[in-house]
Amino acid sequence: MLPSEPHWVTSFRHALARMETFMAGASLLLLLALVFGQVLARNFFGSGIPNADILSRYMVLYVAFFGAALAVERHKHIRIDVVAACMDPDRMKKLRAPLYIFSALVCGIMTWAAIRFWYDDWQYAGEHERWSSVLALITPFGFALLSLHFLLGGLFRQSPENVNDS
Numbered sequence: 001m002l003p004s005e006p007h008w009v010t011s012f013r014h015a016l017a018r019m020e021t022f023m024a025g026a027s028l029l030l031l032l033a034l035v036f037g038q039v040l041a042r043n044f045f046g047s048g049i050p051n052a053d054i055l056s057r058y059m060v061l062y063v064a065f066f067g068a069a070l071a072v073e074r075h076k077h078i079r080i081d082v083v084a085a086c087m088d089p090d091r092m093k094k095l096r097a098p099l100y101i102f103s104a105l106v107c108g109i110m111t112w113a114a115i116r117f118w119y120d121d122w123q124y125a126g127e128h129e130r131w132s133s134v135l136a137l138i139t140p141f142g143f144a145l146l147s148l149h150f151l152l153g154g155l156f157r158q159s160p161e162n163v164n165d166s
Helices: 007-045 052-073 089-124 127-135 138-155
Strands: none
Touching (some): 052 127
């Protein structure tokens, strides 16, 4: 049986969820404004917004990573558990913690790989391309965030008001 979630963990998770909600929403709004502005500029003025395509690609990653973290926090993430359809729900509840710990480990490995990839990108980027390398930090940060959510979900039994469906 998992220990109950301490109050400071609950507060931390709520604050993290608020930040992720804000960042996902702000990224989505920026993405929509940028793409809409790019379409208007191309169709009506025959030009475009400089670097809008690159920026919009990164905004998609921001929306995806922050949205994925929120999905994990609310236990609404995509699960590849074909076996779960055939298993007893009580047994699945017992397996939830080990599966979350395993998912945290996988996301941790992905974080490490993303940091190494980002560092290589940073080293070899030209001075005029460094701004996009800074935006690319979302990849290691996003995987670290997912790892944190899975780890907290695997270590603690959430209080009933935090769990939508386990």
